[in-house]
Amino acid sequence: MVKYLLFVTTLVLTACQHHPEASLYQRLGGETGVENIVDGVLSGIEHDSSIVHHFADTDIPRFRRLLIEQFCELAGGPCKYTGASMQESHTGFQITQAHFDALVNHLISAMQQQQVPIEAQNEFLAMLAPMYKDVVYR
Amino acid sequence: MKILLCSLCLLMASGSLMAGSKVIATGGATTVEGNSGGGIVPWATINGYSSSDEWSVNTFAGRVGVDDFTLDSVGIGASFNNQWELSFARQKFTLDTIGGELRQDILGIKYKIAGELLYSGMPQISLGAQFKKNRDFALPAAVGAGDDSGYELYLAASKVFFDAIAGRNLLLNATVRSTDAHQAGLLGFGGAGVSHKLMFESSAVLLLNYNLALGTEFKQKPNQLGFADEQHWRDVFAAWFINKNASVVLGYVDLGDIAGLTEQTGFYLSVEGTW
Ligand code: HEM
Ligand code: HEM
Numbered sequence: 001m002v003k004y005l006l007f008v009t010t011l012v013l014t015a016c017q018h019h020p021e022a023s024l025y026q027r028l029g030g031e032t033g034v035e036n037i038v039d040g041v042l043s044g045i046e047h048d049s050s051i052v053h054h055f056a057d058t059d060i061p062r063f064r065r066l067l068i069e070q071f072c073e074l075a076g077g078p079c080k081y082t083g084a085s086m087q088e089s090h091t092g093f094q095i096t097q098a099h100f101d102a103l104v105n106h107l108i109s110a111m112q113q114q115q116v117p118i119e120a121q122n123e124f125l126a127m128l129a130p131m132y133k134d135v136v137y138r
Numbered sequence: 139m140k141i142l143l144c145s146l147c148l149l150m151a152s153g154s155l156m157a158g159s160k161v162i163a164t165g166g167a168t169t170v171e172g173n174s175g176g177g178i179v180p181w182a183t184i185n186g187y188s189s190s191d192e193w194s195v196n197t198f199a200g201r202v203g204v205d206d207f208t209l210d211s212v213g214i215g216a217s218f219n220n221q222w223e224l225s226f227a228r229q230k231f232t233l234d235t236i237g238g239e240l241r242q243d244i245l246g247i248k249y250k251i252a253g254e255l256l257y258s259g260m261p262q263i264s265l266g267a268q269f270k271k272n273r274d275f276a277l278p279a280a281v282g283a284g285d286d287s288g289y290e291l292y293l294a295a296s297k298v299f300f301d302a303i304a305g306r307n308l309l310l311n312a313t314v315r316s317t318d319a320h321q322a323g324l325l326g327f328g329g330a331g332v333s334h335k336l337m338f339e340s341s342a343v344l345l346l347n348y349n350l351a352l353g354t355e356f357k358q359k360p361n362q363l364g365f366a367d368e369q370h371w372r373d374v375f376a377a378w379f380i381n382k383n384a385s386v387v388l389g390y391v392d393l394g395d396i397a398g399l400t401e402q403t404g405f406y407l408s409v410e411g412t413w
Contacts, residue, residue, distance in 0.1 A: 050159070097220060098189035100257070101159040108161070108348065118347050119305025126300030132257030 025077035027120035038067045040110025051099045086134035095136050157382035158187030158194045167387045168198040168410050172213035172227030173246045179339040179355045181311045182264035182296040186217045186412045187382050200408030206235040206399045223248040231324045240324045241273040261297035270323040281365040283326025290317040313339040320363040335360040351377045369394025385410045
């Protein structure tokens with residue numbers, strides 16, 4: 001009986017190792033996935049006349065790199081965000097609720113485009129939504 | 139019904155016309171009373187898609203068909219700054235078995251006082267007022283209503299919880315309404331011994347994806363008219379937010395007993411356009 005239980009336990013455990021719960025980073029598509037999502041957001045911003053003016057003086061390649069780092073780190077990927085805090089980097093831009101909503105729409109489109117499963121999208125949005133207070137009206 | 143179908147076709151054909159910045163579905167649907175909410179419960183949400191400094195307008199038409207009655211509602215509304223909501227709705231309650239109809243107009247205003255549905259830890263909280271006026275008062279007066287008009291005040295709290303159930307987002311809403319209306323005002327207001335009572339209403343909505351939602355609602359009723367019992371209302375519904383210009387809600391409602399006729403259940407269909 002004990003042997004049988006041990007055998008089953010071993011089987012179950014090895015089975016688990018073969019099918020680990022995919023991390024959010026993996027479900028966002030890993031390195032390429034996150035890069036594509038960020039590029040999708042950037043292209044959304046670029047074509048959105050309601051918010052593109054905020055980025056007139058922004059070093060875009062740097063911004064892109066930092067967004068990738070940040071998304072990757074948040075999702076549990078192997079990265080370290082090296083940029084400034086959300087409060088610091090968004091102060092002085094007079095970002096409004098409409099601007100924030102616009103960016104969320106671009107992020108959602110980018111994730112849809114990338115065919116990220118809805119569960120992973122929601123998990124990621126849950127992490128970003130609370131940043132609202134650090135970004136708007138500063 | 140024709141109006142419903144025609145407006146739906148028009149909306150679907152309209153594609154994505156001018157719409158505000160808010161995320162899809164965050165303006166809620168429009169209730170039978172004309173304000174943003176589910177089907178029968180007003181939420182703290184502001185109708186339409188106008189975010190900060192933006193305007194939006196909306197219109198809706200809905201029908202509730204239960205065993206012995208039909209309630210048709212049509213209305214228009216305007217919102218500003220994701221903070222103010224103004225609405226006007228006209229209701230026609232047809233007494234299919236008894237004969238006759240009861241019509242009433244509802245003017246509503248809502249103001250968001252705190253919180254952000256999606257972005258803050260605390261719920262979005264709004265204060266609303268409705269002024270209701272009967273256009274047919276003979277029957278309500280005959281059964282004991284004292285007034286052909288009344289006002290209602292409500293406080294609503296709504297919040298979206300991301301990734302709440304099976305990875306889906308969940309909207310929860312609680313509303314407290316002060317009212318002296320009988321059957322939501324269709325049978326008049328006030329009368330002997332009738333006062334404003336605080337009633338509790340609630341909704342829970344699971345957002346299956348960005349466009350589809352399943353919800354359920356409960357609306358407590360005061361039951362202050364002696365002539366016949368009124369009961370709490372309940373419903374379950376599916377909402378389809380086709381795009382930021384059009385949405386459709388299909389529901390199953392239980393309105394309890396009305397004017398002595400028992401167990402009034404049936405279907406609810408509403409279409410809405412927002413710009
Ligand atoms: C007036 C503003 C802008 C102009 C005229 C402009 C113009 C351009 C042009 C001509 C390219 C193609 C360059 C190439 O292929 O090497 C480009 C690429 C790009 N732009 Fe902009 N841009 C503007 C603003 C922005 C903003 C605000 C963002 C993001 C926030 C942005 C993000 C990007 C990105 C990510 C690429 C690279 C696309 C890729 O690698 O596929 N741009 N832009
Ligand atoms: C959750 C939402 C947001 C996240 C996660 C986010 C993330 C970031 C990150 C990582 C940076 C780079 C920080 C650095 O330079 O060290 C940044 C910069 C910036 N963000 Fe955001 N952001 C968000 C919302 C917004 C919104 C809504 C706007 C306006 C439409 C905005 C406008 C900007 C601008 C203009 C910069 C560049 C600042 C500069 O050039 O120095 N961000 N953001």
